[in-house]
Amino acid sequence: MTYFPEEVVEHIFSFLPSHSDRNTVSLVCKVWYEVERLSRRSVFVGNCYAIRPERAVLRFPNVRALTVKGKPHFADFNLVPPDWGGYAGPWIEAAARSCAGLEELRMKRMVVSDENLELLARSFPRFKALVLISCEGFSTDGLAAIASHCKLLRELDLQENDVDDRGPRWLSFFPDSCTSLVSLNFACIKGEVNSGALERLVARSPNLRSLRLNRSVSVDTLTKILARTPNLEDLGTGNLTDEFQHESYAKLASVLDKCKMLKSLSGFWDASPSCVPFIYPLCHQLTGLNLSYAPTLDYSDLTKMVSRCVKLQRLWVLDCISDKGLQVVATSCKDLQELRVFPSDFYVAGYSAVTEEGLVAISSGCRKLSSLLYFCHQMTNDALNTVAENCPNFIRFRLCILEPKKPDAMTGQPLDEGFGAIVRKCKGLRRLSMSGLLTDKVFMYIGEYAKQLEMLSIAFAGDSDKGMMHVMNGCKHLRKLEIRDSPFGDGALLGNVAKYETMRSLWMSSCNVTFKGCQVLASMMPMLNVEIMNELVGSSEMEENHGDHSKVDKLYVYRTTAGARDDAPNFVKIL
Amino acid sequence: MVMEMMIDAELRLGPPGCDVTVVQPARKKPASAAKRPSSVVRSEASGTDDHDDASPASKVQVVGWPPVRAYRKNAFHAAAEAASARTTAKKGEQGGGLYVKVSMDGAPYLRKVDLRTYDGYRELRDALDVLFGCFSSSSADGGGGGCQFAIAYEDKDGDLMLAGDVPWDMFICSCKKLRIMRGSEAR
Numbered sequence: 001m002t003y004f005p006e007e008v009v010e011h012i013f014s015f016l017p018s019h020s021d022r023n024t025v026s027l028v029c030k031v032w033y034e035v036e037r038l039s040r041r042s043v044f045v046g047n048c049y050a051i052r053p054e055r056a057v058l059r060f061p062n063v064r065a066l067t068v069k070g071k072p073h074f075a076d077f078n079l080v081p082p083d084w085g086g087y088a089g090p091w092i093e094a095a096a097r098s099c100a101g102l103e104e105l106r107m108k109r110m111v112v113s114d115e116n117l118e119l120l121a122r123s124f125p126r127f128k129a130l131v132l133i134s135c136e137g138f139s140t141d142g143l144a145a146i147a148s149h150c151k152l153l154r155e156l157d158l159q160e161n162d163v164d165d166r167g168p169r170w171l172s173f174f175p176d177s178c179t180s181l182v183s184l185n186f187a188c189i190k191g192e193v194n195s196g197a198l199e200r201l202v203a204r205s206p207n208l209r210s211l212r213l214n215r216s217v218s219v220d221t222l223t224k225i226l227a228r229t230p231n232l233e234d235l236g237t238g239n240l241t242d243e244f245q246h247e248s249y250a251k252l253a254s255v256l257d258k259c260k261m262l263k264s265l266s267g268f269w270d271a272s273p274s275c276v277p278f279i280y281p282l283c284h285q286l287t288g289l290n291l292s293y294a295p296t297l298d299y300s301d302l303t304k305m306v307s308r309c310v311k312l313q314r315l316w317v318l319d320c321i322s323d324k325g326l327q328v329v330a331t332s333c334k335d336l337q338e339l340r341v342f343p344s345d346f347y348v349a350g351y352s353a354v355t356e357e358g359l360v361a362i363s364s365g366c367r368k369l370s371s372l373l374y375f376c377h378q379m380t381n382d383a384l385n386t387v388a389e390n391c392p393n394f395i396r397f398r399l400c401i402l403e404p405k406k407p408d409a410m411t412g413q414p415l416d417e418g419f420g421a422i423v424r425k426c427k428g429l430r431r432l433s434m435s436g437l438l439t440d441k442v443f444m445y446i447g448e449y450a451k452q453l454e455m456l457s458i459a460f461a462g463d464s465d466k467g468m469m470h471v472m473n474g475c476k477h478l479r480k481l482e483i484r485d486s487p488f489g490d491g492a493l494l495g496n497v498a499k500y501e502t503m504r505s506l507w508m509s510s511c512n513v514t515f516k517g518c519q520v521l522a523s524m525m526p527m528l529n530v531e532i533m534n535e536l537v538g539s540s541e542m543e544e545n546h547g548d549h550s551k552v553d554k555l556y557v558y559r560t561t562a563g564a565r566d567d568a569p570n571f572v573k574i575l
Numbered sequence: 576m577v578m579e580m581m582i583d584a585e586l587r588l589g590p591p592g593c594d595v596t597v598v599q600p601a602r603k604k605p606a607s608a609a610k611r612p613s614s615v616v617r618s619e620a621s622g623t624d625d626h627d628d629a630s631p632a633s634k635v636q637v638v639g640w641p642p643v644r645a646y647r648k649n650a651f652h653a654a655a656e657a658a659s660a661r662t663t664a665k666k667g668e669q670g671g672g673l674y675v676k677v678s679m680d681g682a683p684y685l686r687k688v689d690l691r692t693y694d695g696y697r698e699l700r701d702a703l704d705v706l707f708g709c710f711s712s713s714s715a716d717g718g719g720g721g722c723q724f725a726i727a728y729e730d731k732d733g734d735l736m737l738a739g740d741v742p743w744d745m746f747i748c749s750c751k752k753l754r755i756m757r758g759s760e761a762r
Contacts, residue, residue: 433642
């Protein structure tokens with residue numbers, strides 16, 4: 001291979017599909033390292049603190065698409081204190097200095113400021129796509145900067161961000177010359193948008209395939225927009241809360257009818273049941289449907305819609321659908337691959353119309369199911385066993401029983417056997433979240449059978465350090481382990497320290513890990529950052545704290561080549 | 576004789592509905608309730624209800640549990656506020672308990688129950704069983720579903736309906752009065 005000209009080697013590398021493959025070939029020899037790094041077009045940084053931004057961009061100066069992830073996953077549930085970190089600034093600044101050809105930036109759980117967006121907009125003349133997921137720290141002013149300066153913008157996708165709304169003007173900053181939009185998602189913007197500006201923008205975007213509106217967009221505006229976008233493939237609706245107003249909805253129905261390419265629907269913010277019949281003509285062609293923001297639709301509305309969606313592959317609903325509704329899904333949606341059932345009541349043991357029966361029904365009707373997120377009132381080992389038998393193709397299995405430590409609803413036993421069946425039968429399982437009453441036994445099963453597992457989420461589970469050790473020793477491909485409120489202590493933390501260098505990160509909160517244990521870990525493993533967050537503010541209190549034997553509230557451990565980060569707030573102690 | 580024992584006819588001083596405290600089926604508290612992890616936060620609701628410890632599990636809030644993204648929770652919160660503002664504008668009284676009278680065929684006294692304290696039809700049935708003893712096995716004669724009584728209710732239109740057909744949330748909105756009927760009449 002070394003006798004081939006570099007262009008040939010580079011060409012061969014272009015066939016490598018994954019980041020890890022490219023990482024591997026770069027280790028073979030210096031020539032390959034050089035060829036690979038200069039030809040790498042897409043860089044994925046799973047933990048923004050694992051490497052210094054400067055180092056990443058200097059290694060890959062010709063990167064076109066950069067993805068960076070910031071806060072740990074449990075930040076989604078308010079377990080990471082605000083101001084923890086995850087700043088986009090250093091990444092955008094480093095890229096601005098070294099990677100002028102950058103075209104796409106994707107960021108998840110990071111803090112992005114308007115200044116950062118301004119810099120982004122001005123630094124990359126070929127910039128095409130910005131995707132921000134669960135980020136915060138910016139306002140519509142930053143979006144205005146992106147709109148006005150990114151002349152070739154194809155994609156602006158804002159998913160579930162916390163955006164400071166400074167008014168509707170941002171949308172008007174797209175110049176008349178901007179005709180390249182393919183995907184626009186501003187569903188998370190809280191306030192009004194200028195409907196005239198929106199209509200004109202859509203009218204001059206012939207390539208628009210995905211459009212997700214926010215709650216403020218009226219039915220009439222939606223109708224006008226859809227009249228211009230017959231090739232739309234993905235739509236997030238605006239306001240559908242109005243009670244039955246025949247003329248508006250009838251017009252909407254007639255434009256929807258012309259959208260023959262429309263495959264995916266979402267939005268439905270508090271949608272009124274009277275809008276549902278107008279969606280019927282679309283149902284037969286839908287592959288994706290998200291009704292999880294419509295608590296106003298009851299079992300009957302939902303089933304009437306879903307029973308017509310014979311091609312559905314992805315469904316997100318609320319538990320209002322109930323077990324009976326899931327039965328209808330099971331009989332109608334034979335191609336279903338992904339199902340998410342969200343709770344409508346957020347109390348710990350709140351009411352949920354969904355139990356193990358719904359899940360069993362789904363599993364027997366939808367044999368292609370591979371991805372599940374299921375919030376429910378109760379579960380049984382029997383049901384989980386049946387589900388595992390029916391659907392051995394699970395890649396992602398996340399089950400959340402609303403009441404922590406709830407046992408098998410029929411037998412009162414722990415749910416060890418049920419989850420054991422899942423890991424045993426679903427040999428391709430990569431992600432697992434568990435709940436309910438669980439002992440060390442379930443971890444034994446996981447360690448033994450879940451050989452492809454990459455991410456594991458544990459809450460209120462296990463009896464002793466042995467539980468965590470089973471996982472640490474058995475799951476060879478484990479990348480992310482996150483644990484809360486479980487009795488794992490220093491023994492488990494220190495039982496297999498070398499493992500942490502093969503993983504992206506470990507999170508432990510409200511467990512039995514002590515300050516001393518963390519210190520030992522940090523001293524044994526210099527390639528890890530061991531971050532401690534305690535309720536007590538200030539490091540001086542932490543030292544006085546009789547000791548080393550005081551428990552650590554929150555622990556975040558990750559491998560890094562960057563050393564201790566310098567942007568940590570004072571409640572974070574890095575050992 | 577059996578009826579007298581089952582009916583809780585003990586006279587008490589106190590507001591209606593406080594006898595509901597005995598009703599909740601023995602909800603098993605998690606084994607480690609005594610050493611509940613620090614991430615549990617007691618909801619303030621326990622102070623305002625008149626049956627504070629009867630149904631603690633349904634009102635406790637644990638930080639970050641259930642694991643639902645803040646974005647989703649905020650979306651619902653905003654919607655719920657808007658919705659309750661709409662309904663309080665429409666209806667006069669709102670919030671608090673939803674007390675309805677319960678009568679049982681043949682019983683001399685009526686009772687009152689707060690429908691908001693139950694999660695579903697099963698809990699309601701259990702509650703009525705404790706009050707009236709109508710569903711416990713000792714009163715069954717083994718026929719059909721093994722039970723002589725059915726729960727019926729009077730809805731907004733004044734019609735007598737069999738409970739259980741509509742989702743619970745819809746039921747509590749439309750139920751004005753409960754009536755426990757003899758099975759023979761209900762069929």
